[in-house]
Amino acid sequence: MSRCGLFAALVPFAAFAATPSEITTHYTDVAKRLTDGALADQHSLDRLEFLCDRIGNRISGSPALDQALAFAVDQMKSAGLRNVHTQPVKVPHWVRGTESAVMMAPVERKLPMLGLGNSVGTPDGGITADVVVVANFEQLSALLPDRVRGKIVLFDAPYQGYGRTVTYRIIGASRAAAAGAAAVLVRSITPFGLRTPHTGTLVYTQGVPQIPAAAVTIEDAEAIHRLTAQGVRVTVQLKMQAHFDPDADSANVIGEIPGSEKPEEVVVAGGHLDSWDVGQGAQDDGSGIMATLEAAGLIQRLGLKPRRTIRVVFWVNEENGGAGGRAYRDALGDQGLHNHVAAIEMDGGAEKPIGFGLGEGGHPRMPGSDTPPAGAPPSKAIEFLRQIGSLLTPIGANQIQNNGGGSDIEPLMAAGIPGLGELSSGAHYFDWHHTEADTFDKVNPQDFRESVAAMSVMMYVLADMPERLSDLQ
Numbered sequence: 001m002s003r004c005g006l007f008a009a010l011v012p013f014a015a016f017a018a019t020p021s022e023i024t025t026h027y028t029d030v031a032k033r034l035t036d037g038a039l040a041d042q043h044s045l046d047r048l049e050f051l052c053d054r055i056g057n058r059i060s061g062s063p064a065l066d067q068a069l070a071f072a073v074d075q076m077k078s079a080g081l082r083n084v085h086t087q088p089v090k091v092p093h094w095v096r097g098t099e100s101a102v103m104m105a106p107v108e109r110k111l112p113m114l115g116l117g118n119s120v121g122t123p124d125g126g127i128t129a130d131v132v133v134v135a136n137f138e139q140l141s142a143l144l145p146d147r148v149r150g151k152i153v154l155f156d157a158p159y160q161g162y163g164r165t166v167t168y169r170i171i172g173a174s175r176a177a178a179a180g181a182a183a184v185l186v187r188s189i190t191p192f193g194l195r196t197p198h199t200g201t202l203v204y205t206q207g208v209p210q211i212p213a214a215a216v217t218i219e220d221a222e223a224i225h226r227l228t229a230q231g232v233r234v235t236v237q238l239k240m241q242a243h244f245d246p247d248a249d250s251a252n253v254i255g256e257i258p259g260s261e262k263p264e265e266v267v268v269a270g271g272h273l274d275s276w277d278v279g280q281g282a283q284d285d286g287s288g289i290m291a292t293l294e295a296a297g298l299i300q301r302l303g304l305k306p307r308r309t310i311r312v313v314f315w316v317n318e319e320n321g322g323a324g325g326r327a328y329r330d331a332l333g334d335q336g337l338h339n340h341v342a343a344i345e346m347d348g349g350a351e352k353p354i355g356f357g358l359g360e361g362g363h364p365r366m367p368g369s370d371t372p373p374a375g376a377p378p379s380k381a382i383e384f385l386r387q388i389g390s391l392l393t394p395i396g397a398n399q400i401q402n403n404g405g406g407s408d409i410e411p412l413m414a415a416g417i418p419g420l421g422e423l424s425s426g427a428h429y430f431d432w433h434h435t436e437a438d439t440f441d442k443v444n445p446q447d448f449r450e451s452v453a454a455m456s457v458m459m460y461v462l463a464d465m466p467e468r469l470s471d472l473q
Ligand SMILES: [Zn+2]
Pocket: 272, 284, 285, 318, 347
């Protein structure tokens, strides 16, 4: 945009135009107030503790999710947000049921497992079959049909970053089914194991038989692989009662800080309220929604009045459908969409924040996915974001990457709205992700407070700065 320059120099900020460097100068003091406020807070984790310990995990369609919705409405109101309301969303209701995996031969022992989300179940008597191990899809394709038909295929793909390795969890079942397999086991998508299975969603390919699929631990995947590599026959019995109940009524939860000058223009920020049906959904994504709410509450408490509206959204059904993100986008209409200047998602855990990643329209990236091609030219939006990021240098959260976003804001990004993902160090996030171990104790209070600081500064400046981030792409 060329609206900056002379006019802005004469009347800084009064005229809603700025250069990137003016951003830093203009917002240094307010960023310090927000950061100091976030770091001094002693109660910022109370809401997350309640959500984790008193409500617990909350998969779409569950009674716990209904409790979490009511709690979220109360908490948005008590944080001082306005226009707090729910937005109805129909969600799928997948039920895990009783499940088990037992190695029958060469030795009999239980295998810790978690059925993959959206998987079908097994027949009542289970599926008992020999295991065929492959490390990747190429090895599966190279097997003769006889080797796969009626067998349990185990994908023992070593972790090569979440974005890359999760492919086996998402489409492995249908790939193996197309080759004639009866069921699938997937090595848990994690860099580290304490014999903990990690669930997560699968997506069946249309026209291919739907077969049951479950995650096993790194340790058991490797043990089975070692045995079969020596020609030892490994037999597993898999029993799963997984099924879908009818779709359930649920909702996104929404609250706002109305803009003081351009209330129709919106910076939307949040994460997802639902979780998997294991652990407490503490880091994924209780930490993201509660850090976003705390960030907005802090802006309110400090009496700051951003020019545009800051809208906090707790989206629903991120984990096994994405219905909340789609419903939010669909309810906007063309004008509402145009009025969105930026979307921010925090769904990578509240470990130490390092900055933000900007996904270009239509190409959001998951946390932990590969970096973009080297040499990609920085867009004007990136220049502005780097200036905002520099305000977070005191807490080391000043990195701005040309790569980011989140599942809930993907529909907005696909429509051209710039989407930002809050980035954390990710030191342990995928160790706990989608497991029984994603519990409140994993959230470090200092890291959480720094995440609140990072979110509050980014939300506030994007909502207040002269330029619309969406005009800068
Ligand atoms: Zn998540």
